[in-house]
Amino acid sequence: MTRDLFVATGSAAAEAELVSEYLVRSNLCGVDSHGVIRLMEYVDQIEKGTLHPNVQPKVVSDRGATARLDARFGYGQVSTKVAMELAVSKARQLGTGTVTVTNGNHAGRMAEYPLIAAREDMIGITMVKAYGSIVAPWGARQRLLSTSPLSFAIPAKRNPPVVGDFATSASAEGKVRVRYARGEKIPLGWVLDADGRPSENPGDLYSGGALLTFGQHKGYALNLLMEAAGGALSGAGVLTEFSGLNGVLVQAIDIASFSDVDEFKGRIDYLVERARASSPSEGVDEVLIPGDPEARESALRTRDGIPIEEKTWNAIVRVAAKYGVRTPSS
Amino acid sequence: MTRDLFVATGSAAAEAELVSEYLVRSNLCGVDSHGVIRLMEYVDQIEKGTLHPNVQPKVVSDRGATARLDARFGYGQVSTKVAMELAVSKARQLGTGTVTVTNGNHAGRMAEYPLIAAREDMIGITMVKAYGSIVAPWGARQRLLSTSPLSFAIPAKRNPPVVGDFATSASAEGKVRVRYARGEKIPLGWVLDADGRPSENPGDLYSGGALLTFGQHKGYALNLLMEAAGGALSGAGVLTEFSGLNGVLVQAIDIASFSDVDEFKGRIDYLVERARASSPSEGVDEVLIPGDPEARESALRTRDGIPIEEKTWNAIVRVAAKYGVRTPSS
DSSP: OHHHHHHHTTOOHHHHHHHHHHHHHHHHTTOGGGTGGGHHHHHHHHHHTSSOTTOOOEEEEEETTEEEEEOTTOOHHHHHHHHHHHHHHHHHHHSEEEEEEEEEOOOSOTTHHHHHHHTTTEEEEEEEEESOOOBOOTTBSSOOBOOOEEEEEEOOSSSOOEEEEEESBSSOHHHHHHHHHHTOOOOTTSEEOTTSOEESOGGGGGTTOEEOBTTTHHHHHHHHHHIIIIIIITTSOSTTSOSSSEEEEEEEEEGGGTSOHHHHHHHHHHHHHHHHTSOBOTTOSOOOOTTHHHHHHHHHHHHHOOOOOHHHHHHHHHHHHHTTOOOTTO | OHHHHHHHTTOOHHHHHHHHHHHHHHHHTTOGGGTGGGHHHHHHHHHHTSSOTTOOOEEEEEETTEEEEEOTTOOHHHHHHHHHHHHHHHHHHHSEEEEEEEEEOOOSOTTHHHHHHHTTTEEEEEEEEESOOOBOOTTBSSOOBOOOEEEEEEOOSSSOOEEEEEESBSSOHHHHHHHHHTTOOOOTTSEEOTTSOEESOGGGGGTTOEEOBTTTHHHHHHHHHHIIIIIIITTSOSTTSOSSSEEEEEEEEEGGGTSOHHHHHHHHHHHHHHHHTSOBOTTOSOOOOTTHHHHHHHHHHHHHOOOOOHHHHHHHHHHHHHTTOOOTTO
């Protein structure tokens, strides 16, 4: 159905399949904020002319282990996947590949792209300058930066890849919104109120407040690296002066260029298994590996189905009806 | 005097000058934990035969944009500098350069190396798997991981480079030690006690406790990336099964390969100047840029001198006397 909607709004079959697959997999992993809830947004952008279906990224320059792509306002999923595939092919030749993407739209759950590299026995990394000004520099009271995420995947032999995938803000905006809707408090350290005071009230974010960076000054420094790599290096631009919705840098590092691949992956297994075997701290059930929560949720939801709240479902049904696409309930 | 001591313990003039310069500059920046306090440790390692003066790193393999170095237990300052210079020269040719170092000793303040790249209009990054098992995986109560640091430098035009340089633990061990010696409390979130409970008592770290990762699960994920890049990829090894004191990956990304250099650096200026101009949050004097605290301390100490506590000074005098090196007070 998701795929049919993309076809109905102008995508060829392969593009519809890809975008659909990434959105649904995001829901499967429990990352609902990057799942089918985005359908309405994408259709809206297509209608406004800011998102162009069936547009392939263009290689603007290609030099040694690097290249620059112009996504030409096509689907971020398409341009970021092409970018990582190009990085992988450069890495196979030269040991590493680094590719930037400008004029890109929302690319969904970023972990998809480092995982492309991990499947090829490479370490994959993405640095993204995200849209929106909602995060305060460390020590500041005003919004200026974005929730710009860092993502990476490291392949193992017996274990699934180690997957880091996180915003450089202390919390995703979506999590604050959910607590706000439910009338719940948020932990101190997520949000400042309009007067620059730490707040437990999620509503303060929506009345002049700001998100904090994660890990205080360290997350702040990483956020600036995302601005520099995803924003300035890609040519997309920094802060609010930037084009598209995502400025992206992807990188693939070929393990074989540095180490025996089996030895490397065995070492990651050892690392992962030792960490997993640690005694949990007070109040914790078991020690997890980055990527575990998504993998477990995915197993559960593959079995039990993806829960979608009524409001989102109704919106999907409405937009599907508009494009003459049948939904399971219609 | 520092330089004379290195010469007396076997270094040629250039090596003595380099190691000495980096240690003293670390003190100038206020990073005393990586300054001349290390002299005794280095001399001790030379005496034990685990640190070899005058040993240049050997290129083990060289492929495209990548290379592997074996530091052969020479000074970490020497091998890491050579690694970054090689990465820079590869980046000039191919857009990026990525070089690992195994069998390396302590390399001092890591920011020195990304700054080599930044001076060449490149983004410099270092990922280090550090010695020692003192950090608990997120959710665990036991020590397993190291304080493995990430460091990077981004050049600007009118402003000094943006410099991120931090351990992936919530605090450096040295800071906990200082509070312990002074009988002060530490903030919650730095340390777990032996029973896996959050603790404000720095002494708990020294009776079976562990450091926490910074930024909870996000710093944990980054710590594993340091193990993978600095440890497994370099061939040094992960966790406690590793050779040398530092496993290192350095990377240089040539800005010119992606963007007009002036435009890029102008954008970093804009980013930095907008962040600096933000209104501070409650209790904060001014909004800083990563790298500012070190730059300011350096200006102060260049004027006023470097304060060294008596205990450290006496230890330096003793080791200098042993090697017949004159100290200012002798």
